[in-house]
Amino acid sequence: MSVEPEELGQSSEELAALLKAVRKRSGLSGVRVAARCNMSQSKVSRLESGRVRASIVDVEQIFRACEAPSELLAQAMALARLAATEWQGARGLRRKGLDKKQLELAGLEKTSTEFRFFLLSMITGLLSTPEYIRASLAHIPGDHSRTVAKKLDRQQVLYDRSKRFTFLLTEQAIRWPLVRSDALAVQIDHLASLTHLPNVRLGVIPLDSQVGPAPLNTFTVYDERIATVEISTGVMVFRDPRDVASHLQEFATYEARAQFGQSARGLLQDLADRLRTSSE
Structure with a gap:
Protein backbone atom coordinates (compact mmCIF):
# COMPACT_ATOMS: atom_id res chain seq x y z
CA MET A 1 0.00 0.00 0.00
CA SER A 2 1.55 3.30 -1.10
CA VAL A 3 0.76 6.59 0.57
CA GLU A 4 1.82 10.19 0.25
CA PRO A 5 3.30 11.76 3.42
CA GLU A 6 0.52 14.34 3.66
CA GLU A 7 -2.08 11.53 3.78
CA LEU A 8 -0.73 10.34 7.12
CA GLY A 9 -2.47 13.19 8.93
CA GLN A 10 -5.84 12.39 7.33
CA SER A 11 -6.03 8.69 8.19
CA SER A 12 -7.09 9.23 11.82
CA GLU A 13 -10.16 11.22 10.73
CA GLU A 14 -11.04 8.67 8.06
CA LEU A 15 -10.71 5.82 10.52
CA ALA A 16 -12.92 7.53 13.12
CA ALA A 17 -15.60 8.17 10.48
CA LEU A 18 -15.42 4.56 9.31
CA LEU A 19 -15.80 3.22 12.85
CA LYS A 20 -18.90 5.34 13.38
CA ALA A 21 -20.42 4.36 10.01
CA VAL A 22 -19.88 0.65 10.63
CA ARG A 23 -21.42 0.85 14.09
CA LYS A 24 -24.48 2.73 12.78
CA ARG A 25 -24.90 0.32 9.88
CA SER A 26 -24.96 -2.57 12.34
CA GLY A 27 -27.88 -0.97 14.19
CA LEU A 28 -26.03 -1.26 17.49
CA SER A 29 -25.81 1.53 20.02
CA GLY A 30 -22.49 2.69 21.39
CA VAL A 31 -23.43 1.06 24.71
CA ARG A 32 -24.05 -2.34 23.03
CA VAL A 33 -20.79 -2.19 21.06
CA ALA A 34 -18.89 -1.22 24.20
CA ALA A 35 -20.36 -4.19 26.10
CA ARG A 36 -19.44 -6.61 23.32
CA CYS A 37 -15.88 -5.23 23.19
CA ASN A 38 -15.43 -5.06 26.97
CA MET A 39 -14.66 -1.33 26.79
CA SER A 40 -16.43 1.74 28.11
CA GLN A 41 -19.08 3.55 26.09
CA SER A 42 -17.09 6.76 26.50
CA LYS A 43 -14.11 5.12 24.82
CA VAL A 44 -16.25 4.07 21.87
CA SER A 45 -17.48 7.65 21.61
CA ARG A 46 -13.93 9.04 21.71
CA LEU A 47 -12.78 6.57 19.05
CA GLU A 48 -15.67 7.53 16.76
CA SER A 49 -15.01 11.25 17.24
CA GLY A 50 -11.28 10.86 16.64
CA ARG A 51 -10.38 12.27 20.05
CA VAL A 52 -8.57 8.98 20.76
CA ARG A 53 -6.54 7.17 18.10
CA ALA A 54 -7.91 3.66 17.52
CA SER A 55 -5.37 0.88 17.82
CA ILE A 56 -5.30 -2.24 15.66
CA VAL A 57 -6.91 -4.17 18.54
CA ASP A 58 -9.65 -1.55 19.00
CA VAL A 59 -10.52 -1.70 15.30
CA GLU A 60 -10.66 -5.47 15.19
CA GLN A 61 -12.83 -5.68 18.32
CA ILE A 62 -15.36 -3.12 17.10
CA PHE A 63 -15.62 -4.56 13.60
CA ARG A 64 -16.11 -8.08 14.98
CA ALA A 65 -18.76 -6.79 17.38
CA CYS A 66 -20.58 -5.10 14.49
CA GLU A 67 -20.17 -8.17 12.25
CA ALA A 68 -18.72 -5.93 9.54
CA PRO A 69 -17.67 -7.38 6.16
CA SER A 70 -14.08 -8.60 5.95
CA GLU A 71 -13.21 -6.15 3.16
CA LEU A 72 -14.23 -3.24 5.40
CA LEU A 73 -12.13 -4.67 8.22
CA ALA A 74 -9.11 -4.84 5.93
CA GLN A 75 -9.65 -1.20 4.95
CA ALA A 76 -9.96 -0.13 8.58
CA MET A 77 -6.85 -2.07 9.62
CA ALA A 78 -4.86 -0.32 6.88
CA LEU A 79 -6.15 3.05 8.08
CA ALA A 80 -5.27 2.16 11.68
CA ARG A 81 -1.72 1.42 10.67
CA LEU A 82 -1.47 4.71 8.81
CA ALA A 83 -3.00 6.55 11.76
CA ALA A 84 -0.21 5.11 13.90
CA THR A 85 2.42 6.53 11.52
Missing part, protein backbone atom coordinates in the same frame (compact mmCIF):
# COMPACT_ATOMS: atom_id res chain seq x y z
CA GLU A 86 3.47 10.17 11.56
CA TRP A 87 5.58 12.12 9.08
CA GLN A 88 7.69 15.04 10.30
CA GLY A 89 9.17 16.82 7.29
CA ALA A 90 12.54 18.52 7.74
CA ARG A 91 11.33 21.79 6.24
CA GLY A 92 8.35 21.89 8.57
CA LEU A 93 10.56 21.21 11.58
CA ARG A 94 12.84 24.07 10.57
CA ARG A 95 9.92 26.46 10.18
CA LYS A 96 8.69 25.64 13.67
CA GLY A 97 12.20 25.94 15.08
CA LEU A 98 14.62 23.08 15.65
CA ASP A 99 14.65 23.85 19.39
CA LYS A 100 10.96 22.82 19.48
CA LYS A 101 11.96 19.37 18.24
CA GLN A 102 14.38 19.13 21.17
CA LEU A 103 11.48 19.70 23.57
CA GLU A 104 9.54 16.88 21.90
CA LEU A 105 12.50 14.53 22.19
CA ALA A 106 13.01 15.50 25.84
CA GLY A 107 9.37 14.57 26.46
CA LEU A 108 9.86 11.16 24.86
CA GLU A 109 12.98 10.62 26.96
CA LYS A 110 11.15 11.59 30.14
CA THR A 111 8.32 9.10 29.57
CA SER A 112 10.47 6.19 28.35
CA THR A 113 12.65 3.74 30.25
CA GLU A 114 14.55 1.75 27.64
CA PHE A 115 16.16 3.30 24.57
CA ARG A 116 17.75 1.66 21.55
CA PHE A 117 19.64 3.82 19.05
CA PHE A 118 20.99 2.49 15.78
CA LEU A 119 23.36 5.11 14.35
CA LEU A 120 24.25 4.42 10.74
CA SER A 121 26.05 7.54 9.56
CA MET A 122 26.43 10.09 12.39
CA ILE A 123 26.73 10.35 16.16
CA THR A 124 23.48 11.28 17.89
CA GLY A 125 23.13 14.48 19.93
CA LEU A 126 22.94 12.59 23.24
CA LEU A 127 26.52 11.41 22.68
CA SER A 128 27.94 14.51 20.99
CA THR A 129 30.43 17.14 22.06
CA PRO A 130 29.37 20.80 21.66
CA GLU A 131 31.63 21.21 18.61
CA TYR A 132 30.16 18.15 16.93
CA ILE A 133 26.60 19.37 17.59
CA ARG A 134 27.36 22.78 16.11
CA ALA A 135 28.92 21.17 13.04
CA SER A 136 25.84 18.94 12.57
CA LEU A 137 23.68 22.08 12.27
CA ALA A 138 26.09 24.18 10.20
CA HIS A 139 24.37 23.44 6.88
CA ILE A 140 21.06 24.89 8.15
CA PRO A 141 20.76 28.71 7.94
CA GLY A 142 20.08 30.64 11.13
CA ASP A 143 21.15 30.95 14.74
CA HIS A 144 21.13 27.53 16.43
CA SER A 145 22.43 28.54 19.85
CA ARG A 146 19.15 27.55 21.57
CA THR A 147 19.04 24.23 19.76
CA VAL A 148 22.64 23.46 20.75
CA ALA A 149 21.89 24.38 24.37
CA LYS A 150 18.80 22.14 24.45
CA LYS A 151 20.71 19.23 22.91
CA LEU A 152 23.34 19.55 25.61
CA ASP A 153 20.65 19.79 28.32
CA ARG A 154 19.10 16.58 27.05
CA GLN A 155 22.35 14.71 27.68
CA GLN A 156 21.59 14.77 31.41
CA VAL A 157 19.12 11.93 30.84
CA LEU A 158 22.09 9.57 30.36
CA TYR A 159 22.89 9.94 34.06
CA ASP A 160 19.39 8.87 35.16
CA ARG A 161 20.03 5.32 36.31
CA SER A 162 16.34 4.43 36.16
CA LYS A 163 16.72 4.48 32.36
CA ARG A 164 18.66 2.07 30.14
CA PHE A 165 20.37 2.99 26.87
CA THR A 166 21.85 0.88 24.11
CA PHE A 167 23.66 2.75 21.35
CA LEU A 168 24.89 0.90 18.27
CA LEU A 169 27.25 2.92 16.09
CA THR A 170 28.72 1.78 12.83
CA GLU A 171 32.42 2.47 12.43
CA GLN A 172 31.64 4.76 9.51
CA ALA A 173 29.31 6.83 11.72
CA ILE A 174 32.16 7.34 14.19
CA ARG A 175 34.72 8.13 11.50
CA TRP A 176 32.55 10.46 9.39
CA PRO A 177 34.64 13.69 9.14
CA LEU A 178 31.97 16.15 10.30
CA VAL A 179 34.63 18.06 12.27
CA ARG A 180 38.42 18.42 12.05
CA SER A 181 40.50 15.35 12.87
CA ASP A 182 41.58 16.65 16.29
CA ALA A 183 37.99 17.54 17.23
CA LEU A 184 36.77 14.16 16.02
CA ALA A 185 39.38 12.46 18.18
CA VAL A 186 37.99 14.35 21.21
CA GLN A 187 34.47 13.25 20.21
CA ILE A 188 35.61 9.64 20.07
CA ASP A 189 37.26 9.98 23.49
CA HIS A 190 33.88 11.19 24.77
CA LEU A 191 32.19 8.11 23.36
CA ALA A 192 34.71 5.89 25.13
CA SER A 193 34.12 7.67 28.44
CA LEU A 194 30.37 7.08 28.19
CA THR A 195 30.90 3.30 27.97
CA HIS A 196 31.68 3.39 31.71
CA LEU A 197 28.17 4.58 32.66
CA PRO A 198 26.38 1.61 34.27
CA ASN A 199 23.09 2.19 32.44
CA VAL A 200 24.65 2.81 29.02
CA ARG A 201 25.69 0.09 26.56
CA LEU A 202 27.63 1.52 23.66
CA GLY A 203 28.45 -0.88 20.87
CA VAL A 204 30.59 -0.38 17.78
CA ILE A 205 29.99 -2.33 14.58
CA PRO A 206 33.36 -2.59 12.78
CA LEU A 207 33.50 -2.09 9.03
CA ASP A 208 34.70 -5.66 8.55
CA SER A 209 31.79 -7.11 10.56
CA GLN A 210 29.40 -9.43 8.73
CA VAL A 211 25.94 -8.08 9.62
CA GLY A 212 23.80 -9.53 6.84
CA PRO A 213 21.49 -7.18 4.88
CA ALA A 214 22.83 -3.63 4.70
CA PRO A 215 21.06 -1.19 7.04
CA LEU A 216 19.26 1.68 5.31
CA ASN A 217 18.41 4.18 8.04
CA THR A 218 19.24 5.54 11.45
CA PHE A 219 16.46 4.67 13.89
CA THR A 220 15.52 4.81 17.57
CA VAL A 221 13.11 2.63 19.56
CA TYR A 222 11.56 3.96 22.77
CA ASP A 223 10.62 1.06 25.05
CA GLU A 224 8.48 -1.16 22.83
CA ARG A 225 5.95 1.50 21.86
CA ILE A 226 7.49 3.97 19.40
CA ALA A 227 10.10 3.72 16.64
CA THR A 228 11.45 6.79 14.86
CA VAL A 229 13.31 6.54 11.56
CA GLU A 230 15.44 9.37 10.20
CA ILE A 231 15.88 10.03 6.50
CA SER A 232 17.37 13.06 4.77
CA THR A 233 14.03 14.81 4.30
CA GLY A 234 12.46 14.16 7.69
CA VAL A 235 11.46 11.68 10.37
CA MET A 236 8.91 8.86 10.34
CA VAL A 237 7.27 7.98 13.66
CA PHE A 238 5.79 4.47 13.98
CA ARG A 239 3.40 3.43 16.75
CA ASP A 240 1.93 0.28 15.21
CA PRO A 241 3.22 -2.65 17.33
CA ARG A 242 4.16 -4.58 14.19
CA ASP A 243 6.35 -1.76 12.92
CA VAL A 244 7.99 -1.32 16.33
CA ALA A 245 8.60 -5.07 16.58
CA SER A 246 10.21 -5.06 13.13
CA HIS A 247 12.70 -2.40 14.24
CA LEU A 248 13.41 -4.26 17.47
CA GLN A 249 14.22 -7.38 15.45
CA GLU A 250 16.49 -5.42 13.12
CA PHE A 251 18.22 -3.83 16.12
CA ALA A 252 18.85 -7.24 17.68
CA THR A 253 20.55 -8.38 14.46
CA TYR A 254 23.01 -5.48 14.57
CA GLU A 255 23.48 -5.75 18.34
CA ALA A 256 24.70 -9.33 17.94
CA ARG A 257 27.51 -8.08 15.67
CA ALA A 258 28.61 -5.11 17.79
CA GLN A 259 31.62 -4.88 20.11
CA PHE A 260 30.96 -3.66 23.65
CA GLY A 261 32.94 -2.88 26.79
CA GLN A 262 36.70 -3.15 26.59
CA SER A 263 36.59 -4.33 22.98
CA ALA A 264 34.64 -1.22 21.99
CA ARG A 265 36.96 1.03 23.98
CA GLY A 266 39.99 -0.52 22.28
CA LEU A 267 38.51 0.10 18.85
CA LEU A 268 37.58 3.68 19.77
CA GLN A 269 41.06 4.34 21.16
CA ASP A 270 42.64 3.07 17.96
CA LEU A 271 40.41 5.32 15.83
CA ALA A 272 41.18 8.36 17.99
CA ASP A 273 44.92 7.68 17.93
CA ARG A 274 44.93 7.44 14.13
CA LEU A 275 43.09 10.74 13.84
CA ARG A 276 45.57 12.47 16.13
CA THR A 277 48.46 11.10 14.15
CA SER A 278 46.97 12.31 10.88
CA SER A 279 46.42 15.83 12.28
CA GLU A 280 50.01 16.29 13.48
Whole structure:
Protein backbone atom coordinates (compact mmCIF):
# COMPACT_ATOMS: atom_id res chain seq x y z
CA MET A 1 0.00 0.00 0.00
CA SER A 2 1.55 3.30 -1.10
CA VAL A 3 0.76 6.59 0.57
CA GLU A 4 1.82 10.19 0.25
CA PRO A 5 3.30 11.76 3.42
CA GLU A 6 0.52 14.34 3.66
CA GLU A 7 -2.08 11.53 3.78
CA LEU A 8 -0.73 10.34 7.12
CA GLY A 9 -2.47 13.19 8.93
CA GLN A 10 -5.84 12.39 7.33
CA SER A 11 -6.03 8.69 8.19
CA SER A 12 -7.09 9.23 11.82
CA GLU A 13 -10.16 11.22 10.73
CA GLU A 14 -11.04 8.67 8.06
CA LEU A 15 -10.71 5.82 10.52
CA ALA A 16 -12.92 7.53 13.12
CA ALA A 17 -15.60 8.17 10.48
CA LEU A 18 -15.42 4.56 9.31
CA LEU A 19 -15.80 3.22 12.85
CA LYS A 20 -18.90 5.34 13.38
CA ALA A 21 -20.42 4.36 10.01
CA VAL A 22 -19.88 0.65 10.63
CA ARG A 23 -21.42 0.85 14.09
CA LYS A 24 -24.48 2.73 12.78
CA ARG A 25 -24.90 0.32 9.88
CA SER A 26 -24.96 -2.57 12.34
CA GLY A 27 -27.88 -0.97 14.19
CA LEU A 28 -26.03 -1.26 17.49
CA SER A 29 -25.81 1.53 20.02
CA GLY A 30 -22.49 2.69 21.39
CA VAL A 31 -23.43 1.06 24.71
CA ARG A 32 -24.05 -2.34 23.03
CA VAL A 33 -20.79 -2.19 21.06
CA ALA A 34 -18.89 -1.22 24.20
CA ALA A 35 -20.36 -4.19 26.10
CA ARG A 36 -19.44 -6.61 23.32
CA CYS A 37 -15.88 -5.23 23.19
CA ASN A 38 -15.43 -5.06 26.97
CA MET A 39 -14.66 -1.33 26.79
CA SER A 40 -16.43 1.74 28.11
CA GLN A 41 -19.08 3.55 26.09
CA SER A 42 -17.09 6.76 26.50
CA LYS A 43 -14.11 5.12 24.82
CA VAL A 44 -16.25 4.07 21.87
CA SER A 45 -17.48 7.65 21.61
CA ARG A 46 -13.93 9.04 21.71
CA LEU A 47 -12.78 6.57 19.05
CA GLU A 48 -15.67 7.53 16.76
CA SER A 49 -15.01 11.25 17.24
CA GLY A 50 -11.28 10.86 16.64
CA ARG A 51 -10.38 12.27 20.05
CA VAL A 52 -8.57 8.98 20.76
CA ARG A 53 -6.54 7.17 18.10
CA ALA A 54 -7.91 3.66 17.52
CA SER A 55 -5.37 0.88 17.82
CA ILE A 56 -5.30 -2.24 15.66
CA VAL A 57 -6.91 -4.17 18.54
CA ASP A 58 -9.65 -1.55 19.00
CA VAL A 59 -10.52 -1.70 15.30
CA GLU A 60 -10.66 -5.47 15.19
CA GLN A 61 -12.83 -5.68 18.32
CA ILE A 62 -15.36 -3.12 17.10
CA PHE A 63 -15.62 -4.56 13.60
CA ARG A 64 -16.11 -8.08 14.98
CA ALA A 65 -18.76 -6.79 17.38
CA CYS A 66 -20.58 -5.10 14.49
CA GLU A 67 -20.17 -8.17 12.25
CA ALA A 68 -18.72 -5.93 9.54
CA PRO A 69 -17.67 -7.38 6.16
CA SER A 70 -14.08 -8.60 5.95
CA GLU A 71 -13.21 -6.15 3.16
CA LEU A 72 -14.23 -3.24 5.40
CA LEU A 73 -12.13 -4.67 8.22
CA ALA A 74 -9.11 -4.84 5.93
CA GLN A 75 -9.65 -1.20 4.95
CA ALA A 76 -9.96 -0.13 8.58
CA MET A 77 -6.85 -2.07 9.62
CA ALA A 78 -4.86 -0.32 6.88
CA LEU A 79 -6.15 3.05 8.08
CA ALA A 80 -5.27 2.16 11.68
CA ARG A 81 -1.72 1.42 10.67
CA LEU A 82 -1.47 4.71 8.81
CA ALA A 83 -3.00 6.55 11.76
CA ALA A 84 -0.21 5.11 13.90
CA THR A 85 2.42 6.53 11.52
CA GLU A 86 3.47 10.17 11.56
CA TRP A 87 5.58 12.12 9.08
CA GLN A 88 7.69 15.04 10.30
CA GLY A 89 9.17 16.82 7.29
CA ALA A 90 12.54 18.52 7.74
CA ARG A 91 11.33 21.79 6.24
CA GLY A 92 8.35 21.89 8.57
CA LEU A 93 10.56 21.21 11.58
CA ARG A 94 12.84 24.07 10.57
CA ARG A 95 9.92 26.46 10.18
CA LYS A 96 8.69 25.64 13.67
CA GLY A 97 12.20 25.94 15.08
CA LEU A 98 14.62 23.08 15.65
CA ASP A 99 14.65 23.85 19.39
CA LYS A 100 10.96 22.82 19.48
CA LYS A 101 11.96 19.37 18.24
CA GLN A 102 14.38 19.13 21.17
CA LEU A 103 11.48 19.70 23.57
CA GLU A 104 9.54 16.88 21.90
CA LEU A 105 12.50 14.53 22.19
CA ALA A 106 13.01 15.50 25.84
CA GLY A 107 9.37 14.57 26.46
CA LEU A 108 9.86 11.16 24.86
CA GLU A 109 12.98 10.62 26.96
CA LYS A 110 11.15 11.59 30.14
CA THR A 111 8.32 9.10 29.57
CA SER A 112 10.47 6.19 28.35
CA THR A 113 12.65 3.74 30.25
CA GLU A 114 14.55 1.75 27.64
CA PHE A 115 16.16 3.30 24.57
CA ARG A 116 17.75 1.66 21.55
CA PHE A 117 19.64 3.82 19.05
CA PHE A 118 20.99 2.49 15.78
CA LEU A 119 23.36 5.11 14.35
CA LEU A 120 24.25 4.42 10.74
CA SER A 121 26.05 7.54 9.56
CA MET A 122 26.43 10.09 12.39
CA ILE A 123 26.73 10.35 16.16
CA THR A 124 23.48 11.28 17.89
CA GLY A 125 23.13 14.48 19.93
CA LEU A 126 22.94 12.59 23.24
CA LEU A 127 26.52 11.41 22.68
CA SER A 128 27.94 14.51 20.99
CA THR A 129 30.43 17.14 22.06
CA PRO A 130 29.37 20.80 21.66
CA GLU A 131 31.63 21.21 18.61
CA TYR A 132 30.16 18.15 16.93
CA ILE A 133 26.60 19.37 17.59
CA ARG A 134 27.36 22.78 16.11
CA ALA A 135 28.92 21.17 13.04
CA SER A 136 25.84 18.94 12.57
CA LEU A 137 23.68 22.08 12.27
CA ALA A 138 26.09 24.18 10.20
CA HIS A 139 24.37 23.44 6.88
CA ILE A 140 21.06 24.89 8.15
CA PRO A 141 20.76 28.71 7.94
CA GLY A 142 20.08 30.64 11.13
CA ASP A 143 21.15 30.95 14.74
CA HIS A 144 21.13 27.53 16.43
CA SER A 145 22.43 28.54 19.85
CA ARG A 146 19.15 27.55 21.57
CA THR A 147 19.04 24.23 19.76
CA VAL A 148 22.64 23.46 20.75
CA ALA A 149 21.89 24.38 24.37
CA LYS A 150 18.80 22.14 24.45
CA LYS A 151 20.71 19.23 22.91
CA LEU A 152 23.34 19.55 25.61
CA ASP A 153 20.65 19.79 28.32
CA ARG A 154 19.10 16.58 27.05
CA GLN A 155 22.35 14.71 27.68
CA GLN A 156 21.59 14.77 31.41
CA VAL A 157 19.12 11.93 30.84
CA LEU A 158 22.09 9.57 30.36
CA TYR A 159 22.89 9.94 34.06
CA ASP A 160 19.39 8.87 35.16
CA ARG A 161 20.03 5.32 36.31
CA SER A 162 16.34 4.43 36.16
CA LYS A 163 16.72 4.48 32.36
CA ARG A 164 18.66 2.07 30.14
CA PHE A 165 20.37 2.99 26.87
CA THR A 166 21.85 0.88 24.11
CA PHE A 167 23.66 2.75 21.35
CA LEU A 168 24.89 0.90 18.27
CA LEU A 169 27.25 2.92 16.09
CA THR A 170 28.72 1.78 12.83
CA GLU A 171 32.42 2.47 12.43
CA GLN A 172 31.64 4.76 9.51
CA ALA A 173 29.31 6.83 11.72
CA ILE A 174 32.16 7.34 14.19
CA ARG A 175 34.72 8.13 11.50
CA TRP A 176 32.55 10.46 9.39
CA PRO A 177 34.64 13.69 9.14
CA LEU A 178 31.97 16.15 10.30
CA VAL A 179 34.63 18.06 12.27
CA ARG A 180 38.42 18.42 12.05
CA SER A 181 40.50 15.35 12.87
CA ASP A 182 41.58 16.65 16.29
CA ALA A 183 37.99 17.54 17.23
CA LEU A 184 36.77 14.16 16.02
CA ALA A 185 39.38 12.46 18.18
CA VAL A 186 37.99 14.35 21.21
CA GLN A 187 34.47 13.25 20.21
CA ILE A 188 35.61 9.64 20.07
CA ASP A 189 37.26 9.98 23.49
CA HIS A 190 33.88 11.19 24.77
CA LEU A 191 32.19 8.11 23.36
CA ALA A 192 34.71 5.89 25.13
CA SER A 193 34.12 7.67 28.44
CA LEU A 194 30.37 7.08 28.19
CA THR A 195 30.90 3.30 27.97
CA HIS A 196 31.68 3.39 31.71
CA LEU A 197 28.17 4.58 32.66
CA PRO A 198 26.38 1.61 34.27
CA ASN A 199 23.09 2.19 32.44
CA VAL A 200 24.65 2.81 29.02
CA ARG A 201 25.69 0.09 26.56
CA LEU A 202 27.63 1.52 23.66
CA GLY A 203 28.45 -0.88 20.87
CA VAL A 204 30.59 -0.38 17.78
CA ILE A 205 29.99 -2.33 14.58
CA PRO A 206 33.36 -2.59 12.78
CA LEU A 207 33.50 -2.09 9.03
CA ASP A 208 34.70 -5.66 8.55
CA SER A 209 31.79 -7.11 10.56
CA GLN A 210 29.40 -9.43 8.73
CA VAL A 211 25.94 -8.08 9.62
CA GLY A 212 23.80 -9.53 6.84
CA PRO A 213 21.49 -7.18 4.88
CA ALA A 214 22.83 -3.63 4.70
CA PRO A 215 21.06 -1.19 7.04
CA LEU A 216 19.26 1.68 5.31
CA ASN A 217 18.41 4.18 8.04
CA THR A 218 19.24 5.54 11.45
CA PHE A 219 16.46 4.67 13.89
CA THR A 220 15.52 4.81 17.57
CA VAL A 221 13.11 2.63 19.56
CA TYR A 222 11.56 3.96 22.77
CA ASP A 223 10.62 1.06 25.05
CA GLU A 224 8.48 -1.16 22.83
CA ARG A 225 5.95 1.50 21.86
CA ILE A 226 7.49 3.97 19.40
CA ALA A 227 10.10 3.72 16.64
CA THR A 228 11.45 6.79 14.86
CA VAL A 229 13.31 6.54 11.56
CA GLU A 230 15.44 9.37 10.20
CA ILE A 231 15.88 10.03 6.50
CA SER A 232 17.37 13.06 4.77
CA THR A 233 14.03 14.81 4.30
CA GLY A 234 12.46 14.16 7.69
CA VAL A 235 11.46 11.68 10.37
CA MET A 236 8.91 8.86 10.34
CA VAL A 237 7.27 7.98 13.66
CA PHE A 238 5.79 4.47 13.98
CA ARG A 239 3.40 3.43 16.75
CA ASP A 240 1.93 0.28 15.21
CA PRO A 241 3.22 -2.65 17.33
CA ARG A 242 4.16 -4.58 14.19
CA ASP A 243 6.35 -1.76 12.92
CA VAL A 244 7.99 -1.32 16.33
CA ALA A 245 8.60 -5.07 16.58
CA SER A 246 10.21 -5.06 13.13
CA HIS A 247 12.70 -2.40 14.24
CA LEU A 248 13.41 -4.26 17.47
CA GLN A 249 14.22 -7.38 15.45
CA GLU A 250 16.49 -5.42 13.12
CA PHE A 251 18.22 -3.83 16.12
CA ALA A 252 18.85 -7.24 17.68
CA THR A 253 20.55 -8.38 14.46
CA TYR A 254 23.01 -5.48 14.57
CA GLU A 255 23.48 -5.75 18.34
CA ALA A 256 24.70 -9.33 17.94
CA ARG A 257 27.51 -8.08 15.67
CA ALA A 258 28.61 -5.11 17.79
CA GLN A 259 31.62 -4.88 20.11
CA PHE A 260 30.96 -3.66 23.65
CA GLY A 261 32.94 -2.88 26.79
CA GLN A 262 36.70 -3.15 26.59
CA SER A 263 36.59 -4.33 22.98
CA ALA A 264 34.64 -1.22 21.99
CA ARG A 265 36.96 1.03 23.98
CA GLY A 266 39.99 -0.52 22.28
CA LEU A 267 38.51 0.10 18.85
CA LEU A 268 37.58 3.68 19.77
CA GLN A 269 41.06 4.34 21.16
CA ASP A 270 42.64 3.07 17.96
CA LEU A 271 40.41 5.32 15.83
CA ALA A 272 41.18 8.36 17.99
CA ASP A 273 44.92 7.68 17.93
CA ARG A 274 44.93 7.44 14.13
CA LEU A 275 43.09 10.74 13.84
CA ARG A 276 45.57 12.47 16.13
CA THR A 277 48.46 11.10 14.15
CA SER A 278 46.97 12.31 10.88
CA SER A 279 46.42 15.83 12.28
CA GLU A 280 50.01 16.29 13.48
